[in-house]
Amino acid sequence: MKTWNKPLAGLARTTFTLTTLALTSLPALANDFPTTERVSFVLECMREHPGTEFEMSSKCSCALDTVASEISFDEYRTMHTAALANSISGERGGYYRGKHWRGEVRKYDTVLAKAKKACFIDTTAARR
Numbered sequence: 001m002k003t004w005n006k007p008l009a010g011l012a013r014t015t016f017t018l019t020t021l022a023l024t025s026l027p028a029l030a031n032d033f034p035t036t037e038r039v040s041f042v043l044e045c046m047r048e049h050p051g052t053e054f055e056m057s058s059k060c061s062c063a064l065d066t067v068a069s070e071i072s073f074d075e076y077r078t079m080h081t082a083a084l085a086n087s088i089s090g091e092r093g094g095y096y097r098g099k100h101w102r103g104e105v106r107k108y109d110t111v112l113a114k115a116k117k118a119c120f121i122d123t124t125a126a127r128r
Helices: 006-030 035-048 055-069 071-083 090-097 099-118
Strands: none
Touching: 006 090, 035 055, 035 071, 035 090, 055 071, 055 099, 071 090
């Protein structure tokens, strides 16, 4: 019976480890949000929900990771813009209150609610 020599076994183990790391990081890279958007999301979330800084930064980061696993950044940007613009009064905001954009706002609210629930963010005590 032939046994592996130590250098070959180490190479096989290293190759396996690198392959595993590469494959597990693919989903994260496929839907990555820019750093500035991540920071803005977490800060906005922390401002809206009371709690200790460490706890809420962890929960809000979790919520963004959950959102990013559900939708692409381009989808997020469209839905988030529609949700923010939905509150513009008058004729300028009327465009974003139209039929097409209402669906985007609803989808955004649904994705966000699901993410907050998954990350244990108390939405009953939200500040506005």
